[in-house]
Amino acid sequence: MSDIPPEPISLSKLGVSASSSKTGQPITPSSKYFLTKEELSLCIESASKGDLKSAVTVLDFFTYVEYDAEKSVYWMKYAAELGDSVAQHNLAMHYLQERNLTEAKLWAEKAVESDKNGSVDLLVEINDMLAK
Structure with missing residues (x-):
């Protein structure tokens, strides 16, 4: 048995594309974000x-395809500033994980304004933490 790992084989050499030939859908969830x-x-x-x-689209690329934490947060904030409610919610979560409650609250409030559905509970949690 050899200690040398085998060479990777590209999908194209196997006659397979990055999407299913039957559905045209990506093989993996992240492949749909490839650029x-x-x-x-x-x-x-x-x-x-x-x-x-x-x-x-750029945010998704740096989050799911070519992961780069710094670029991902940069584009998350950029998308949030442009009004994307998902990015606003996720940015609030990011700041909450960093224990930056002031920024977390700011972005959670914006997310609630943009999309009343999923961010209310997050805002309540942040307000409870600030009150302690």
Whole structure:
């Protein structure tokens, strides 16, 4: 038995694409967020001009495909500033985990304003922690 690990085999050499041939859906959940370098560059350019959908696309890329904590938080905050309620909620959770209750409350309040559904409980939790 050899101690040398086998060479990885690309999906294309096996005749398989990154999506199912029957459904066209990604094989893995994160593969739907994949961007080429050119696509990423175009999305960053569009996002920098205030395009929310592009900002969320870049956020998803750095969260699910090419994980980079610093870039993920940067794009999460950028998308949140553009009004994305999911990014606002997740940013509040991020600040809560960092124990930055002031920022957590700010973003939870914005998330509640944007999307009344899922962030109310989070805001209540943060307010309870601030009251202690």
